[in-house]
Amino acid sequence: MKASRWGIAALHVITWALLIVVAAPVLVVLAGAFINPSFLGVSSERWVTASSQGMFGQSWFAYVFNLYGRSMQFSLLLALLSIVVCLVVSVPAAYGIVRSDSRASRLLEEVTLLPLSIPGIAMSIGLIQAYAIVRGQWWLILGGHVLYTVPLMMRVLTNALRSLDLERLEHTATSLGANKWQQFAYVVIPNLRHSIIVGSLLVFAISWGEFNVSFLLNTPLHQTYPAALYATYTANSFAVSSAATTIFLAVIIPVLLALQWIGGREFTRLEQGA
Amino acid sequence: MAVNSRASSKEPNEMLEVRSLHKRYGAHEVVRDFSHRFKAGKITTILGPSGSGKSTVLALIAGLKQADGGAVFLDDRDITHVPAERRDFGMVFQNYSLFPHLTVQKNVEFGLRVRGLGQPERSKRARETLALTRIEQLADRRITEISGGEQQRVAMARVLAIRPALLLMDEPLSALDAKLREELRTELFSLLGKLALTTIYVTHDQSEAMSLGHEMIIVNEGRIEQTGAPIDLYLRPANPFVANFLGESNIMAAERAHDSGRVRLPFASANGSVPGAGAKCWAMIRPESFEIVGEENADFSATVEASTFLGNRLRLRLRAGNETLIIDTANRTSIALNAPVFVRVKGEEISTWPR
Numbered sequence: 001m002k003a004s005r006w007g008i009a010a011l012h013v014i015t016w017a018l019l020i021v022v023a024a025p026v027l028v029v030l031a032g033a034f035i036n037p038s039f040l041g042v043s044s045e046r047w048v049t050a051s052s053q054g055m056f057g058q059s060w061f062a063y064v065f066n067l068y069g070r071s072m073q074f075s076l077l078l079a080l081l082s083i084v085v086c087l088v089v090s091v092p093a094a095y096g097i098v099r100s101d102s103r104a105s106r107l108l109e110e111v112t113l114l115p116l117s118i119p120g121i122a123m124s125i126g127l128i129q130a131y132a133i134v135r136g137q138w139w140l141i142l143g144g145h146v147l148y149t150v151p152l153m154m155r156v157l158t159n160a161l162r163s164l165d166l167e168r169l170e171h172t173a174t175s176l177g178a179n180k181w182q183q184f185a186y187v188v189i190p191n192l193r194h195s196i197i198v199g200s201l202l203v204f205a206i207s208w209g210e211f212n213v214s215f216l217l218n219t220p221l222h223q224t225y226p227a228a229l230y231a232t233y234t235a236n237s238f239a240v241s242s243a244a245t246t247i248f249l250a251v252i253i254p255v256l257l258a259l260q261w262i263g264g265r266e267f268t269r270l271e272q273g274a
Numbered sequence: 275m276a277v278n279s280r281a282s283s284k285e286p287n288e289m290l291e292v293r294s295l296h297k298r299y300g301a302h303e304v305v306r307d308f309s310h311r312f313k314a315g316k317i318t319t320i321l322g323p324s325g326s327g328k329s330t331v332l333a334l335i336a337g338l339k340q341a342d343g344g345a346v347f348l349d350d351r352d353i354t355h356v357p358a359e360r361r362d363f364g365m366v367f368q369n370y371s372l373f374p375h376l377t378v379q380k381n382v383e384f385g386l387r388v389r390g391l392g393q394p395e396r397s398k399r400a401r402e403t404l405a406l407t408r409i410e411q412l413a414d415r416r417i418t419e420i421s422g423g424e425q426q427r428v429a430m431a432r433v434l435a436i437r438p439a440l441l442l443m444d445e446p447l448s449a450l451d452a453k454l455r456e457e458l459r460t461e462l463f464s465l466l467g468k469l470a471l472t473t474i475y476v477t478h479d480q481s482e483a484m485s486l487g488h489e490m491i492i493v494n495e496g497r498i499e500q501t502g503a504p505i506d507l508y509l510r511p512a513n514p515f516v517a518n519f520l521g522e523s524n525i526m527a528a529e530r531a532h533d534s535g536r537v538r539l540p541f542a543s544a545n546g547s548v549p550g551a552g553a554k555c556w557a558m559i560r561p562e563s564f565e566i567v568g569e570e571n572a573d574f575s576a577t578v579e580a581s582t583f584l585g586n587r588l589r590l591r592l593r594a595g596n597e598t599l600i601i602d603t604a605n606r607t608s609i610a611l612n613a614p615v616f617v618r619v620k621g622e623e624i625s626t627w628p629r
Contacts, residue, residue, distance in 0.1 A: 172371040179359050182388045186384070187373060190375040
């Protein structure tokens, strides 16, 4: 099919229009973080304007770090721990499921995907009721994050393992003298390298941005950063909220870009390998 | 992990024997009563059609699959239950099965690494074996960056690096295109000749099996049909399957004289006339065992139905009585279609089996 010149021009216009619509909120937030509110026509925030003059007024980043530094640390810690727990659980589980390939193992695989279909609120209430004794413990939040991220990690790993031709690689390693552990450590894990990185980045992105479980299970001492963001939106000025949101984006955007980049590289690697 | 002593100092060419191996997949018996003593230091080829169980036999010897019955002996030691990783057998797979995450050099070092050899020794031995297969210059390449022929050599180097007690090869050339296969075959064969390792080489290519093997095993439906030197199998096939599988053959119902051992063909009496009735038999004659002669020397006459020029020879389809025969003759023979020709069977080149 040959598209006309006008058709292509129209496509460009639509694409750019969509991009602007999608990007606008992010741009407004970024502007709010760096530009004096009075310049943006936000007149309600006189107390902000009063303390600073000019287009680039007072920076609110120090204020946000001071106020929510602990939440950021907690969320980062949660995200990293989620990665560790996910890997510890998923790598052996995915390997076992793909390796045995029985009806039971396929059922188990479906079960690991189940948490994805449960709404965050239901999951949180469930966690509180099931583990009432430990209610208020920070690691209950970790549990919620892990439940949401394990299915994705499992998917990434089982797909990768299935594309590997495990039996052939393991037979080869065996015939060269490798025992079961050496096969796993020297052949299976290195071949999963890319998927482990991709899965970990996914887990990080989800945990860092997860709101439902975090909000319902958080305690004054252990507030996640998204919960803190919500508090800022309801209780703080536009400038402060914008600064807080900018910090949130500054963490997650590099992760998403890395995912994109690795995904692209992996694709070309597969293409060349084939 | 302790360094495996046999990997560094072992007497070469141990004697392998398999006794009555059996293997079933569900109700399907893929290997049945497979017994053989493999000659030490020699190359044994296992030839059979696809699905004949020949690769399974190799996997049983390697220990990659467990037999349902029978035993494997190495120098009279029962190794049936020794795990594959402790057998010190080297195996080259059909698709080479190189590790995609490792460079050429690291692939070759793999077997030494899992045996706990230190890095300097590993590098040294990997370099040596890469030199042996003439691919030193590829050492630092990635597996995805080298050609199929080069991959074959890497697979060979990787196996030789562990100095295997026994070399097992599962159709190592079948993944290559025809021209490259021809080229690598010559090289691989001369390398195997130099190594003088006990080698078991599985293939479905009869010319590979005949030209490489000191000894040849023909398998069909999981069973050994015949064992012996390639020339003996070709000239004296034990049954119609072997005759048909190894090269072209003409097989027909015939009779064998009780006294002289001469064979009466349905359309003539080759090797002279056979007096009276003989024992019923099947007779097999290779296409090159016929020659076109003058009427006075002929065993029988036939009609030329078709002729195909094959470069180095001329292949004719003849009709003699009710039989259709395939015969090969010199490429310059001038033949008229549908004309009679006079044919002689070269002496002693008829194989017979009871019918």
